[in-house]
Amino acid sequence: MRWLLGKDLVILRRSRVLVAVLVVYPVAIALLIGLAISRSPGKPKVAIANLAPPGATVELGGSKVEVGRYYAQLFSEVQPLPVATRAQAVAKVRSGEALAAVVIPANIASKLSSVLSQGQLEVIYNGDALQQSLAQSKIQAAVAQANLELSEQIRQLASRGIDLLLQGGDLSQLGINQPRLLGLEQVPATLDGVIARTPPGHDRQELERVRELATFAAQNLNISKDVLATVGQPVQVNATTVHGRRTPLDTFAVVVAVSISLMFVCVLLAAGGVALEREEHTLARLIRRPSGAARRASTPADPAPRRAPPHRSALISPEGLVVEKLLLAAACAWVLAFAMLAGIGAFVTLEWSRIGLWVLALAAGALAFGAMGVAIGAVAREVRAASLLAFLLALPLAFLALVPAGAVAPGVYDAIRVVSAVFPFKAALQALDAAVNNSEPALGGSLAHLLGLTLLFGALARMGLRRA
Amino acid sequence: MSAGAVLEVSAVTKRYGERVALREVSFAVRPGELVALIGPNGAGKTTLLSVLAGVLSAEEGSVGGGAQRIGWVPQQPAVYTKLTVAENLALWARLERVGDPQDTVRRMLEQIDLADRADEQVGRLSGGNRQRVNIAVGLLSEPQALLLDEPSAALDPIQRGRLWQFVEGLAAQGTSILFSTHNVAEAESYAGRVLVLDEGKLLFDGSPRALMAEAAARGEAGEEIDFEEAFAAYLLGREHGQRDPTGPLPGRAG
Numbered sequence: 001m002r003w004l005l006g007k008d009l010v011i012l013r014r015s016r017v018l019v020a021v022l023v024v025y026p027v028a029i030a031l032l033i034g035l036a037i038s039r040s041p042g043k044p045k046v047a048i049a050n051l052a053p054p055g056a057t058v059e060l061g062g063s064k065v066e067v068g069r070y071y072a073q074l075f076s077e078v079q080p081l082p083v084a085t086r087a088q089a090v091a092k093v094r095s096g097e098a099l100a101a102v103v104i105p106a107n108i109a110s111k112l113s114s115v116l117s118q119g120q121l122e123v124i125y126n127g128d129a130l131q132q133s134l135a136q137s138k139i140q141a142a143v144a145q146a147n148l149e150l151s152e153q154i155r156q157l158a159s160r161g162i163d164l165l166l167q168g169g170d171l172s173q174l175g176i177n178q179p180r181l182l183g184l185e186q187v188p189a190t191l192d193g194v195i196a197r198t199p200p201g202h203d204r205q206e207l208e209r210v211r212e213l214a215t216f217a218a219q220n221l222n223i224s225k226d227v228l229a230t231v232g233q234p235v236q237v238n239a240t241t242v243h244g245r246r247t248p249l250d251t252f253a254v255v256v257a258v259s260i261s262l263m264f265v266c267v268l269l270a271a272g273g274v275a276l277e278r279e280e281h282t283l284a285r286l287i288r289r290p291s292g293a294a295r296r297a298s299t300p301a302d303p304a305p306r307r308a309p310p311h312r313s314a315l316i317s318p319e320g321l322v323v324e325k326l327l328l329a330a331a332c333a334w335v336l337a338f339a340m341l342a343g344i345g346a347f348v349t350l351e352w353s354r355i356g357l358w359v360l361a362l363a364a365g366a367l368a369f370g371a372m373g374v375a376i377g378a379v380a381r382e383v384r385a386a387s388l389l390a391f392l393l394a395l396p397l398a399f400l401a402l403v404p405a406g407a408v409a410p411g412v413y414d415a416i417r418v419v420s421a422v423f424p425f426k427a428a429l430q431a432l433d434a435a436v437n438n439s440e441p442a443l444g445g446s447l448a449h450l451l452g453l454t455l456l457f458g459a460l461a462r463m464g465l466r467r468a
Numbered sequence: 469m470s471a472g473a474v475l476e477v478s479a480v481t482k483r484y485g486e487r488v489a490l491r492e493v494s495f496a497v498r499p500g501e502l503v504a505l506i507g508p509n510g511a512g513k514t515t516l517l518s519v520l521a522g523v524l525s526a527e528e529g530s531v532g533g534g535a536q537r538i539g540w541v542p543q544q545p546a547v548y549t550k551l552t553v554a555e556n557l558a559l560w561a562r563l564e565r566v567g568d569p570q571d572t573v574r575r576m577l578e579q580i581d582l583a584d585r586a587d588e589q590v591g592r593l594s595g596g597n598r599q600r601v602n603i604a605v606g607l608l609s610e611p612q613a614l615l616l617d618e619p620s621a622a623l624d625p626i627q628r629g630r631l632w633q634f635v636e637g638l639a640a641q642g643t644s645i646l647f648s649t650h651n652v653a654e655a656e657s658y659a660g661r662v663l664v665l666d667e668g669k670l671l672f673d674g675s676p677r678a679l680m681a682e683a684a685a686r687g688e689a690g691e692e693i694d695f696e697e698a699f700a701a702y703l704l705g706r707e708h709g710q711r712d713p714t715g716p717l718p719g720r721a722g
Contacts, residue, residue: 284523285540288521289522
């Protein structure tokens with residue numbers, strides 16, 4: 001086997017384009033992913049036509065809320081290109097200089113102050129669907145955040161008014177020029193003194209009714225502040241992960257990228273290695289079992305009568321050939337995947353203390369992918385067909401393994417789970433995720449799964465080699 | 469078993485599903501014999517050689533004989549085009565577990581007259597030179613019997629002449645050679661014995677002269693015909709190959 005391994009290494013070394021692709025591919029992918037992850041997504045350029053007068057404020061209950069704070073929140077999520085008019089904003093979008101434009105109308109402050117109608121922002125989009133989607137989501141998020149900020153200011157203002165109504169005090173805070181006001185909470189006690197001095201009769205009954213109303217109003221107005229807070233932000237999110245610790249998106253992206261690279265390099269090398277033996281017509285020469293003395297086949301009359309006479313063994317057994325091709329592809333892919341993982345580690349924080357588990361997960365994945373590649377190569381008649389078959393199989397498998405539960409109908413998802421379970425990509429992804437991110441399912445189960453798939457595809461490859 | 473046979477084939481039958489590729493084929497090859505296997509396309513020549521080489525297994529019958537080592541040279545050169553001539557020979561010598569691979573390679577390079585191109589990648593050689601490397605690989609284990617499948621198919625006349633000179637030299641040294649060919653003239657020129665195979669059945673086993681005599685004796689051919697015509701006439705007479713026995717013989721007008 002070692003001579004064959006040496007031969008394959010020599011051939012690999014002489015296939016300069018292939019070696020260049022094998023080296024450049026993971027390096028390029030590592031750099032791209034690293035840069036993509038380490039740099040925050042760019043803010044879309046948005047033309048802003050702010051037609052509202054400078055320093056405009058919204059007046060609510062005599063208090064002023066600055067509209068400028070609203071704009072600041074809005075502009076923080078985009079790269080603003082200030083323009084003077086709506087027409088200029090539209091021109092920026094048309095020319096492609098801006099992905100979108102936001103027109104803030106001159107009357108926004110008065111609209112908000114009126115409380116009877118909402119303020120209106122005009123948003124103008126251009127570009128392809130993806131660019132529109134990016135700009136739209138950014139602007140919607142910014143508007144939502146700005147609305148939240150504004151509603152919080154209004155809530156605080158309303159809350160202060162409620163406090164004044166309940167506890168009384170100086171109404172000048174609310175812009176009302178009046179002497180100190182009695183609070184609703186103080187009304188019952190004040191009335192009690194008056195009622196005690198009032199003789200029984202109609203007047204006293206009326207005063208008692210007013211005291212009941214004041215007590216009821218004070219109690220219920222007290223909870224209205226909580227109601228206002230709830231209306232301002234009705235839903236709060238508390239995140240809980242069912243199992244394991246939550247995998248950060250950037251390190252999961254690293255795991256996906258490395259797993260895909262491991263799969264492609266390994267499957268293509270293994271499939272190509274076996275197919276090359278067939279293409280060069282050397283496969284039959286390698287695994288033929290020439291007769292030594294006598295080689296006897298069974299006959300109808302004598303189906304399995306005697307011990308098979310001694311055969312001269314093949315130059316390499318089919319099992320040996322499967323193992324040799326598998327090991328070569330797995331070793332090459334392992335080295336490249338590890339280098340890629342380490343390279344991305346320069347951009348993303350990885351737990352280097354878990355390096356032993358990375359090695360184990362990558363090795364198990366490489367073996368399973370190698371076995372799958374050898375099986376593909378054993379079926380294909382030539383290298384090009386093997387490469388095409390490997391691509392056609394590997395690419396959808398990677399996509400299927402990444403389909404989240406709930407994204408498709410339950411029956412379809414069950415089918416996807418079965419398909420993903422009988423090919424190595426999902427198990428390799430889970431193993432590497434567990435090794436790198438300590439996520440669930442546990443590494444042991446994924447390693448056992450990969451070992452089983454290695455044996456399964458190894459057996460299929462052995463069967464495929466019968467057609468030497 | 470024939471006394472002293474290097475290769476003895478007894479009632480070998482091979483099927484591909486429902487199709488019978490070989491039907492109870494039996495013959496023996498003696499030491500130093502040069503035997504040609506001829507027949508029309510699809511006769512089963514490559515299948516028979518593949519069974520003898522151990523590439524395919526037969527459903528029935530046996531393959532035996534005194535040969536401990538059987539060399540096999542497939543029709544398509546089975547060598548690595550990215551390796552040099554010397555690297556190919558060294559690799560196959562090591563896989564064949566020959567005693568001194570380097571010495572064997574040197575000897576073989578001289579034998580196939582490619583010593584000056586030992587460091588050239590096989591993929592850059594001409595078809596004829598590739599075939600010489602292919603044959604050399606088949607000879608590395610110094611086999612007692614050598615199976616050659618259409619060895620001259622891709623060669624020009626000069627290369628063909630050199631090939632047969634080489635093969636005759638091997639036979640003269642005692643190597644038994646069984647070769648298949650489409651070129652019936654080659655069979656007559658170089659083989660001491662011909663086996664005629666058609667539709668998986670062995671129809672004739674004897675010398676080229678005996679085949680011509682049999683064709684003439686049956687009245688299937690005139691006296692002044694060459695071996696190729698005799699072969700065609702023989703097949704027609706046995707109602708194999710072309711089914712119209714009254715039709716013109718190949719290569720002869722009228």
